[in-house]
Amino acid sequence: MAFIHDVLQAPSYGWKNADGELSKPTTKQILKEFFSRLNIIKCKKNWLSFTSWVMVLCLAPFLLLFIFKYFTLKGLAIAFVYSMIVMGTHGTIWYHRYCTHRAYKFKNNFWRFVTQNLTLKIIPEEIYAISHHVHHALSDTPGDPYNAEGGFLYCFLADVNHQPVNRNLSEKHFDRCVTLMKHTGVTTNSYKQYQKWGSVANPLQMIIGVIANWAFWFTVFYLLGGMGLACAIFGAAGVWAVGVRTFNYEGHGKGKDKRRDGIDFNRNDMSINQLWPGIVAGEWHNNHHLYPKSARSGFKAYQVDAAWYYIKFMSMIGAVSHYHDSKKEFLKNYVDKQTVVAQPVYCPVTGKEVFAS
Template sequence: MAFLDYVLQAPAYGWKDSHDDVVKPTSSQIFREFFSRLNVFRCKTNWLPFVSWLKVACLAPFFFLFLFRYMSLPLLGVAFVYSMIIMGTHGTIWYHRYCTHRAYTFRNRFWRFVTQNLTISVVSEELYVISHHVHHAKSDQPGDPYNAQCGFLYCFLADVNHQPISKQLSECDYRRICSLMKPAGGKGNSYAGYLKWGSYTNPYRAILSWLLNWSFWYLVFFLLGGNALACCIFGAAGFWAIGVRTFNYEGHGKGKDKKRKGTDYHLQDNSINQLWPGYVAGEWHNNHHLFPRSARSGYKPHQVDLAWCYIKMMSWVGAVSSYKDDKKRFYQRFYRPQ
């Protein structure tokens, strides 16, 4: 079996049936798997997906404080910009184009650290990176951790049900995990640590990093605008943390082939280009599946790509030392402007 066939922890309902067709679990099966994998008392190797949703739970009070105590039109505008544009674009810049696809390189660790912590920390690099490699290898096929053909819940709860790495990898396979996680920086578990915690990420370092990141940003926002601004932005981060879990379902046509001629050029899966994710986060998803290692995915004149703007700006100031841009290849192979 190829490494990406077994690198993720298979759900109890499996990836495919005896006929090699994708398994489409019922809602009750999905929820049963979800709560089982959140149970850290039953098994401590469930800690990473548990912390993933613990962050969401911790952001919820800020959201409700903002909603019922501090709400105002100016702060609502701030919340919109932070959740939809800043958090979304940062996700594309950091998790997607850098940590997973290595579409660009930083000049040094300092700029990598700055970019990693540009926003409130919500998403685990490990849960995102490894599963996303599998997603590209098996897009819309059995084994795709967020296969839109299996329904909304399958995608929405994927970070718990389908994205954690297998707990039974050999030492050789674990070294491959370490290689895939190298761009994210930081020190991962040894193989013995992986066997103990079921993850590349060390829980103590992860929790310390989380607390430092949130403390820093809460202090910054409090100094700028008091508890009102801090609750506004932390609440906005919580809103994004829920919303981003819907993207892969929408970005793959809700499980149906919704590609449009002249708009979507990658025909091997159901990924589609959408205006909203494209404009607010630089996520022109079909373009990305066409050239996954490109630091730019907005190729046509109307396809604004804020993530690419950040990467290009960082290149101008010397913080990014190299990047890959496939716009020319896209024009040569697929698009001739009128």
């Protein structure tokens, strides 16, 4: 477990307090940590967190232009669908089920590239995937990078304060990080480059990838609907980028036990199934924690799972060569009831056969 405990850069306030319990920082401590880790002048190893938030800020002007210059009800509807459903579902498909859990496998790199770039690229794979392995290993315990017991800001700013890779990894542990990332197609640093930049991902290659992705999609949206459509969708993507940072706080009951019998079957952590994230993004979170490597987490009839529909479609056309689906196992272990067949027995009092209860 040493790798899991050490792979992320611990915040200045630490993961645990003197009693071994979760260290719960004050708002001031969280904000101080946040701005310190965004300071690329002080330390260029902060480049990945800095770039991640700069991308969000770059989308803000598009949102303002849409609101004050290009606003239409049609544009608002498109923005809503794109941010809530398209971006949300893609996050589940790419970052969650593929980058972290490898719940399915692409036939070749072409289809991986297509899936990776289905939407605007905003979240660096490294920040999401490596820390999410830690989240599952240490869920709702000290060391979980977005432990809901730490409070809203603890989770909301976790991508900067808690999720970056440790800058002092041994070469052996760095190689393990590379192994966790190599299937994603992200260009990784050598160990020497990592010591310089403090990240697994290569800065130049990642930034070029983002610029190319944004340029492609801006061109597509502009050709389809002009500046109004481009601003609506780019602005919506920025809204999603901020909103998604609230998910794990909500998805783990805001630090309280909100699990419900017959709905949330995983009892190893505080994850819960929520109707809205499930419907718009296929993120049935308690189901996912129960079977993290499953390409489907919408197991019950009402649990819509658009991310699974995409993966299944890709499998049908040959773009996905393999996937894990834990639905049958879930139904068998948690839903289906075993029928006890009553056997007739002889009753000496009545002289007749009766069924034992």
